[in-house]
Amino acid sequence: MIENFDMSLVDWSRAQFALTAMYHWIFVPLTLGLAFIIAIMETIYVKTGNPEWKKITKFWMTLFGINFAIGVATGIILEFEFGTNWSNYSWFVGDIFGAPLAVEGIMAFFMESTFIAVMFFGWNKVSKKFHLISTWLVAVGSNLSALWILVANGWMQNPVGMKFNADTARNEMVNFWDVLFSPTAVNKFLHTISSAYTLAAIFVIGVSAWYLLKKLNVPFAKKSIVVASVFGLITSLFTVMTGDNSAREIVRDQPMKFAAMEGLYDGSKGAGLVAFGIMSSTSENGNDNMKDFNFKLEIPNLLSYMAYMDGDAFVPGVNDVINGFTDNDGVVHPSVITKIEMGRKAIHALKTYKQAQKDKDANLAQTSLDELNENFKYFGYGYFDDPYNTVPPISITFYSFHIMVGLGMWFLLLFTLALLFVYKESIVSNKWFLRAAIWSIPLAYVASQSGWIVAEMGRQPWVIQDLMPTLTAVSNIDTTSVQITFFLFLTVFTGLLIAEIKIMLKQIKLGPNHGGH
Amino acid sequence: MFENLSHLALQQYWWVIDSLLGSILVFLMFVQGGQTLIYRLGKSDEERTLLINALGRKWEFTFTTLVTFGGAMFASFPLFYSTSFGGAYWVWMAILFCFIIQAVAYEFRSKPSNVWGAKTFELFLFINGLLGTILIGTAVGTFFNGAEFTVNELNQSKWATPYGGLEAVLNLHNVALGLTVFLLARLLGSLYFMNNIEHEAIFNRSRKQLLYCGIPFLVVFLFFAIRLLVMDGFAVDAETGTVSVEAYKYLHNFLAMPVVLILFLVGVVLVLFGLIKSYLAEKYTKGIWFTGGGTILVVFALFLLAGFNHTAFYPSNADLQSSLTIQNASASHYTLTAMSYVSLMVPFVIAYIVWAWRAINNKKLDLEELRNEDHLY
Numbered sequence: 001m002i003e004n005f006d007m008s009l010v011d012w013s014r015a016q017f018a019l020t021a022m023y024h025w026i027f028v029p030l031t032l033g034l035a036f037i038i039a040i041m042e043t044i045y046v047k048t049g050n051p052e053w054k055k056i057t058k059f060w061m062t063l064f065g066i067n068f069a070i071g072v073a074t075g076i077i078l079e080f081e082f083g084t085n086w087s088n089y090s091w092f093v094g095d096i097f098g099a100p101l102a103v104e105g106i107m108a109f110f111m112e113s114t115f116i117a118v119m120f121f122g123w124n125k126v127s128k129k130f131h132l133i134s135t136w137l138v139a140v141g142s143n144l145s146a147l148w149i150l151v152a153n154g155w156m157q158n159p160v161g162m163k164f165n166a167d168t169a170r171n172e173m174v175n176f177w178d179v180l181f182s183p184t185a186v187n188k189f190l191h192t193i194s195s196a197y198t199l200a201a202i203f204v205i206g207v208s209a210w211y212l213l214k215k216l217n218v219p220f221a222k223k224s225i226v227v228a229s230v231f232g233l234i235t236s237l238f239t240v241m242t243g244d245n246s247a248r249e250i251v252r253d254q255p256m257k258f259a260a261m262e263g264l265y266d267g268s269k270g271a272g273l274v275a276f277g278i279m280s281s282t283s284e285n286g287n288d289n290m291k292d293f294n295f296k297l298e299i300p301n302l303l304s305y306m307a308y309m310d311g312d313a314f315v316p317g318v319n320d321v322i323n324g325f326t327d328n329d330g331v332v333h334p335s336v337i338t339k340i341e342m343g344r345k346a347i348h349a350l351k352t353y354k355q356a357q358k359d360k361d362a363n364l365a366q367t368s369l370d371e372l373n374e375n376f377k378y379f380g381y382g383y384f385d386d387p388y389n390t391v392p393p394i395s396i397t398f399y400s401f402h403i404m405v406g407l408g409m410w411f412l413l414l415f416t417l418a419l420l421f422v423y424k425e426s427i428v429s430n431k432w433f434l435r436a437a438i439w440s441i442p443l444a445y446v447a448s449q450s451g452w453i454v455a456e457m458g459r460q461p462w463v464i465q466d467l468m469p470t471l472t473a474v475s476n477i478d479t480t481s482v483q484i485t486f487f488l489f490l491t492v493f494t495g496l497l498i499a500e501i502k503i504m505l506k507q508i509k510l511g512p513n514h515g516g517h
Numbered sequence: 518m519f520e521n522l523s524h525l526a527l528q529q530y531w532w533v534i535d536s537l538l539g540s541i542l543v544f545l546m547f548v549q550g551g552q553t554l555i556y557r558l559g560k561s562d563e564e565r566t567l568l569i570n571a572l573g574r575k576w577e578f579t580f581t582t583l584v585t586f587g588g589a590m591f592a593s594f595p596l597f598y599s600t601s602f603g604g605a606y607w608v609w610m611a612i613l614f615c616f617i618i619q620a621v622a623y624e625f626r627s628k629p630s631n632v633w634g635a636k637t638f639e640l641f642l643f644i645n646g647l648l649g650t651i652l653i654g655t656a657v658g659t660f661f662n663g664a665e666f667t668v669n670e671l672n673q674s675k676w677a678t679p680y681g682g683l684e685a686v687l688n689l690h691n692v693a694l695g696l697t698v699f700l701l702a703r704l705l706g707s708l709y710f711m712n713n714i715e716h717e718a719i720f721n722r723s724r725k726q727l728l729y730c731g732i733p734f735l736v737v738f739l740f741f742a743i744r745l746l747v748m749d750g751f752a753v754d755a756e757t758g759t760v761s762v763e764a765y766k767y768l769h770n771f772l773a774m775p776v777v778l779i780l781f782l783v784g785v786v787l788v789l790f791g792l793i794k795s796y797l798a799e800k801y802t803k804g805i806w807f808t809g810g811g812t813i814l815v816v817f818a819l820f821l822l823a824g825f826n827h828t829a830f831y832p833s834n835a836d837l838q839s840s841l842t843i844q845n846a847s848a849s850h851y852t853l854t855a856m857s858y859v860s861l862m863v864p865f866v867i868a869y870i871v872w873a874w875r876a877i878n879n880k881k882l883d884l885e886e887l888r889n890e891d892h893l894y
Binding site: 058062065066068069070072073074076077079080082083084085086087088089090091094095096097098099101102103104105106107109110111112113114115116117118120121122124125126130134165168169170172173174176350354358475476477478481485488492495496498499500502503505506507510 | 574577578580581583584585586587588589591592593595596598599600601602603604606607609610613614616617618619620621623624625628629630631632633670671672673674675676679681848849851852855856859860862863866869870873874876877879889890891892
């Protein structure tokens with residue numbers, strides 16, 4: 001059935017969404033984390049009354065403002081792109097997906113934009129306390145906006161709290177709380193924001209390290225490092241913890257994604273974790289997506305332990321998911337062939353139901369409705385012929401996951417060392433560390449983007465897990481239009497990114513004594 | 518509370534909320550209008566900086582309202598969202614590009630090493646003010662004049678022309694609404710400057726704009742309004758849901774809903790009062806509140822006119838029966854109920870916006886304040 005779809009339209013729509021989402025995500029994590037770091041700094045200022053802390057707060061606030069603006073610019077498009085480029089998706093799940101976006105606007109965006117004005121323009125107009133509360137509300141507001149969009153994303157990975165309505169041909173929400181508190185959504189939110197805080201902490205440490213290397217603004221830089229490394233250590237530990245929870249949740253709800261993250265083709269009991277691996281150019285059974293490993297460093301039993309807190313538990317691989325398996329909770333997962341058959345039955349039943357309604361054939365309508373409900377769970381599989389088309393791109397998922405985890409471990413060490421050197425008062429003399437801290441800034445961005453690549457590439461070919469393949473979600477528009485807008489976005493966003501980086505670097509060079517301009 | 522309301526009542530409630538958001542958005546477009554007047558009203562760099570900073574402290578409200586309007590439309594009338602955005606691709610993309618470039622323009626304009634130069638970011642503001650308003654107005658015009666789409670039995674939509682919605686500019690009535698919104702935004706922008714900036718020359722130049730923009734505004738607005746009253750509209754049969762063309766439909770709607778007519782007329786009077794009084798009186802600064810309030814009432818009434826009294830709010834010219842109504846395009850009863858509870862937060866949101874702004878905006882912006890400001894646009 002795939003041949004019925006315009007794959008070039010699907011690919012360009014995906015490319016455009018990936019481009020705009022990745023650009024947006026360059027700016028968002030820094031906003032999310034820096035907002036809290038600034039709030040903490042300002043709290044210290046208000047508590048101690050030391051004007052040095054006010055200067056520190058204002059400096060990081062200037063960088064926050066520059067970054068925030070471009071985050072807003074790249075964010076607006078994402079909300080509307082669901083409609084412009086994923087029109088069928090917008091209808092099929094809009095009844096559930098739209099609500100978090102609206103709540104985000106009402107609850108979070110107004111809070112952000114109101115108090116950001118007080119934060120920037122209120123220094124001489126409102127009391128210290130009022131100003132401090134405003135700064136905290138900016139942090140809360142920006143993180144609330146992350147909550148709602150991540151709830152929406154979590155729902156796509158693990159659709160819960162809804163029922164398919166054949167009359168409207170869409171999924172409809174039946175339980176708001178199930179959507180909001182789904183474990184996938186909760187984990188996704190916590191993991192994403194804590195990783196964002198970690199990125200912001202690295203940013204602050206890296207910039208401060210540059211000052212220390214240049215012997216500029218030394219007291220300022222040291223103070224900033226103290227705040228950022230304590231903050232970063234806590235948040236990176238939390239990132240590890242929530243990542244771990246996510247993994248346990250993914251192995252249950254998206255076992256195919258989990259297998260791809262680990263490059264696990266054939267599952268086993270007591271599965272080992274690939275700590276490091278390089279894939280070869282040859283592939284198993286001629287399947288290009290399933291490359292053999294040239295080299296892998298495996299820690300025995302750890303994957304089973306990570307997935308089920310039991311070193312001997314069975315972890316399914318790609319082939320197991322394809323052929324069907326019974327998981328450790330005793331749940332039977334049918335083979336993909338069976339799922340394809342069920343999906344086809346569901347699609348066919350929906351068509352029959354619609355026709356029966358037109359013909360006013362109540363009996364046929366009822367039987368087809370029953371058949372639809374019985375098979376709806378695997379509705380999306382009905383669009384596939386080859387079970388291996390339901391496997392995500394493995395090597396990119398595998399590498400992105402390992403890059404993210406590896407860098408995460410390095411960041412944990414970085415914060416610990418920073419605190420240690422600050423405590424020993426030797427941070428200025430440890431030049432290697434300062435250099436490493438500066439280089440960690442781009443690495444933090446690499447880790448953050450990799451995380452999203454795992455989340456989004458790893459769940460392909462689904463836009464809604466098991467229910468809607470990406471290829472059926474697109475708008476019915478011509479590919480050329482999408483190609484044109486893709487390049488327009490590429491040009492505009494790259495132009496703005498260049499400006500943002502140059503402005504940021506200039507502000508950093510000018511330093512905290514410059515007063516913003 | 519909300520769960521006991523009928524689906525139709527919830528649909529109407531949400532149409533009212535979306536209409537309110539849309540009308541507040543048009544009022545807040547004084548930011549866009551003001552952006553097109555920067556070089557007309559500011560004759561020196563210092564004056565232009567003053568104008569840009571006066572707008573820069575408010576632009577995010579307009580932007581946030583636009584985003585919330587989009588989100589609320591998606592949540593409450595997802596079929597409109599999927600049909601219009603996915604079909605009128607080029608119209609919406611053009612609007613979005615206008616707003617993308619605005620979002621960075623304030624923050625980057627006066628920063629050193631901004632690569633593209635202050636003039637580029639000022640041009641971004643101008644484009645946003647000019648095209649953003651005209652396109653949004655033109656797009657809303659299709660609520661009355663119809664658009665070119667079809668919707669199949671699975672509610673999947675397809676645009677019937679290859680122009681992605683840009684064909685809306687071929688309809689004079691749509692364009693008249695676009696120009697009306699643009700000129701109104703300029704008028705509101707002028708009134709905002711008169712209210713918000715302490716600078717005599719800027720005040721006087723803004724006042725003159727009330728005449729220069731006011732006359733063409735009246736011409737296009739009257740054309741739009743009169744044509745609206747005499748044109749055919751898209752009626753929905755309450756029983757069958759069948760859509761048909763009805764002569765004088767919008768006039769009938771006004772007569773069937775006198776409250777809407779009163780809102781509209783009071784709005785028009787307020788808009789004109791604010792403009793005329795500000796132009797005639799020498800030092801009058803409160804015009805923005807009258808014209809702004811009037812704008813909200815007029816736009817609100819127009820939205821109600823488009824969606825209520827058995828009217829298709831997004832008619833299809835390509836296939837009449839594909840037309841969208843607040844009933845066939847809406848979210849489910851459950852989702853609308855859940856969203857309605859969220860909507861109870863709106864008064865609270867408005868309250869803290871007013872409270873925060875009163876705290877930091879209690880005096881007019883002047884050059885003196887800008888000289889001492891370290892967050893400058």
